[in-house]
Amino acid sequence: MKVINVKNEPKGCSVCTFDLQYDANGLKGPIYRDHKLMNKDGKYWISGPARQYEKDGIKKYFNFLQFEEDPHKWAFEKDVMTQLKPHMQTTAPF
Numbered sequence: 001m002k003v004i005n006v007k008n009e010p011k012g013c014s015v016c017t018f019d020l021q022y023d024a025n026g027l028k029g030p031i032y033r034d035h036k037l038m039n040k041d042g043k044y045w046i047s048g049p050a051r052q053y054e055k056d057g058i059k060k061y062f063n064f065l066q067f068e069e070d071p072h073k074w075a076f077e078k079d080v081m082t083q084l085k086p087h088m089q090t091t092a093p094f
């Protein structure tokens with residue numbers, strides 16, 4: 001997996017947007033678009049693509065990226081954040 005198309009466009013909690021490409025055996029694999037690096041109160045996390053909907057008048061989001069177990073999510077986020085670090089305008093403490 002590699003991070004591609006990084007755009008430093010801070011807006012609200014969003015620090016930047018990026019896509020993920022999965023390669024296998026030297027072949028270019030699928031690209032998963034519209035991921036975001038988020039930051040609130042010094043806490044960073046990855047937000048995958050989501051669809052917005054309303055329930056009882058409240059905006060909610062259905063995330064297309066989901067992990068069955070937290071350790072897998074944490075390993076994924078660590079890998080992505082490591083790859084994002086060189087693209088950041090300022091050094092993010094993650």
